[in-house]
Amino acid sequence: MISHPCATSLALYILWITMAQVAGQEDREKTTALKDLLSRIDLDELMKKDEPPFTFPKTLEEFEYAFNEDGQLRHIKTDEPFVFNAREDLHRWNQKRYEALGEIITRYVYELLEKKCNMTKAFLPEDATEDEPTSFIYLSPDALSNPSKLLVLIQGSGVVRAGQWSRRLIINQDLDSGTQIPFITKAMEDGYGVMVLNPNENYLEVEKPTASSPLPSPTEPTDEPAEKRERKDDKESKKKREFYEKYRNPQKETETERIPIRENASSEEHVLYVWDNFVSRAAAKNVFIMAHSYGGLSFVELMNQREMQVKNRVCAVALTDSAHNIWLQETSKGTQDWMQQHCCNWVSSSEPLDAPLDAMLPDCPRVSAGIKQTHFSAYNALSSTI
Secondary structure: OOOOHHHHHHHHHHHHHHHHHHHHHHHHHHHHHHHHHHHHOOHHHHHOOOOOOOOOOOOHHHHOEEEOOOOOEEEOOOOOOOOOOOOOOOHHHHHHHHHHHHHHHHHHHHHHHHHOOOOEEEEEOOOOOOOOOOEEEEEOOOOOOOOOEEEEEEOOOOOOOOOEOOHHHHHHOOHHHHEOHHHHHHHHHOOOEEEEOOOOOOEEEEEOOOOOOOOOOOOOOOOOOHHHHHHHHHHHHHHHHHHHHHHOOOOOOOOEEEEEOOOOOOHHHHHHHHHHHOHHHOOOOEEEEEEEOHHHHHHHHHHHHOHHHHHHHEEEEEEEOOOOOOOOOOOOHHHHHHHHHHEEEEEOOOOOOOOEEOOOOOOOOEEEOOOOOOOHHHHHHHHOOO
């Protein structure tokens, strides 16, 4: 029997459609499977696959770095400046290494405050119990007893601690650029008592206890034998582990929790606490304040909380790139008028040093800090007020 040509063509057409549908279905299934695979792969984790352990030296010597006679951080073998990208394509590891060096720098600056500047720690809160976290500030020998002048230094926010203006400048430029040491030594020579605040030491960071394994949730009753069900669960768990271990970096950062320091849990709280418990009982008739960045905001908040006390004790305030905002902080008209007379804000600018700049808000004059962003102009202006 010979098939009719039309019937044959129709059959071939139906077969072609069917094959196309099957091929399309297979493509869709492959696409779905690929999307599912990609959704399970954490690209960040893939990049960490060959990441070295987060174990870094504990001293400058072990890092093979040292500060030279000019206060510049240099490699002890090559005399080269610090290199951030010690290992290519390992940004997280490089950042952790930088942070580890930063912690060493912090301890190094503390040593300078104690040995070079002869300053001592005063712990906060003063009535802390043995088992609660504490912070501290640094005091010159005559910080509380100097009858004439007291200089209070307040740095900005972030990782910087007592005695530092900028960790980046300490590492990449020199100690004079990034620390408060030059201002402290000059102030002591000029007869000031000095108080170095520590507004970013706000909490104690402790490792979180290991979470206990949750109890198994009740399952629906099944006729499947327990042994077979356990083997099946073990097999599924093993497959999941193998899949994730293939793409995940087994190195994990320690989980921590922060315990706030009482009455010093923020920069604003810290500045207020130091004012109430140290500055207010200092013998000095004339108090001068230098505040950088967020430290300026904390000072304005102090003005909001202790307006009359500050006006009665503080002679002049030098702000550098201050982050304060009299509108957002709801500063009174009286405080704004006082700031106009007693404060000046040195701002990063391409204009010559001390050149007047347009005022952004009706609070205090703004002048150029110059390209080098020096703090010495601010200190000299403070000194000239007596």
